[in-house]
Amino acid sequence: MSHDAAPNLDFAGTTPYEDYVQADVLTHLQHPLSDDPGEMVFLVTTQVMELWFTVIVHEWETAAGALREDNLPVALAALKRSTYELESLNASWKPLAHLTPAQFNAYRSALGEGSGFQSAMYRRMEFLLGEKSASMLVPHRGAPRVHAELEKALQEPSLYDEVLRLLARRGMAVPSAVLDRDLSEKYEPSAEIEKVWATVYGDADQDTDLVTLGEALTDVGELVWRWRNDHLVATRRAMGSKVGTGGSAGVAWLEKRARKNVFPELWSARSHV
Numbered sequence: 146m147s148h149d150a151a152p153n154l155d156f157a158g159t160t161p162y163e164d165y166v167q168a169d170v171l172t173h174l175q176h177p178l179s180d181d182p183g184e185m186v187f188l189v190t191t192q193v194m195e196l197w198f199t200v201i202v203h204e205w206e207t208a209a210g211a212l213r214e215d216n217l218p219v220a221l222a223a224l225k226r227s228t229y230e231l232e233s234l235n236a237s238w239k240p241l242a243h244l245t246p247a248q249f250n251a252y253r254s255a256l257g258e259g260s261g262f263q264s265a266m267y268r269r270m271e272f273l274l275g276e277k278s279a280s281m282l283v284p285h286r287g288a289p290r291v292h293a294e295l296e297k298a299l300q301e302p303s304l305y306d307e308v309l310r311l312l313a314r315r316g317m318a319v320p321s322a323v324l325d326r327d328l329s330e331k332y333e334p335s336a337e338i339e340k341v342w343a344t345v346y347g348d349a350d351q352d353t354d355l356v357t358l359g360e361a362l363t364d365v366g367e368l369v370w371r372w373r374n375d376h377l378v379a380t381r382r383a384m385g386s387k388v389g390t391g392g393s394a395g396v397a398w399l400e401k402r403a404r405k406n407v408f409p410e411l412w413s414a415r416s417h418v
């Protein structure tokens with residue numbers, strides 16, 4: 146075939162690209178409710194965030210399943226991919242990061258009771274990080290499929306639970322209280338787990354697969370922390386300390402979230418190495 150042959154432009158139905166990507170569906174999902182041109186930016190940016198949540202949940206569920214099977218290469222590959230995706234997710238704040246209060250107020254009423262904390266896919270991300278909360282299922286009672294998916298995620302081991310189980314199988318001193326905990330409850334830091342990570346990181350050989358796993362999780366944790374801080378700063382700029390959309394506490398709630406680390410002992414153990 147000649148290198149300068151023209152591409153096929155004649156298709157019986159939709160193009161193969163459209164069939165695969167469903168671009169026509171994606172580009173017709175925007176229905177602004179105000180006359181403000183900035184609302185389109187807010188709407189598309191939020192939808193892009195939802196797509197990144199979806200792929201990150203996929204990666205972390207892949208990693209959790211691989212850890213369960215002691216398949217560290219597959220788990221590490223999924224965690225690595227998720228760091229690139231988290232960087233892209235975090236960059237999604239750029240179009241919204243410099244909204245003035247007046248610009249945000251121009252279409253804020255269109256949100257009504259809508260708020261980001263109602264995102265089911267973001268909630269699945271948080272559950273996979275060990276931030277479990279049965280009360281966060283309440284907003285989804287009216288959507289049976291979504292509620293069932295969240296209920297399942299609430300009861301399943303988080304990504305960190307699978308890491309700790311793997312550490313136990315490797316002979317590390319993971320207490321039974323941690324291994325047998327109620328998985329539907331929020332993960333709480335443990336002094337014993339801190340010692341486990343201090344042992345891993347104190348190993349003279351820093352090329353072990355457990356150090357590699359710890360660093361992959363630390364990369365994820367750092368990017369989640371940056372996501373929360375970027376969210377906080379963007380919200381501060383757009384609305385100050387007013388009550389958030391949907392009746393949430395707004396900045397006060399985001400400040401509390403931004404102070405917390407995921408995989409907490411991975412951070413605190415460094416003080417003991």
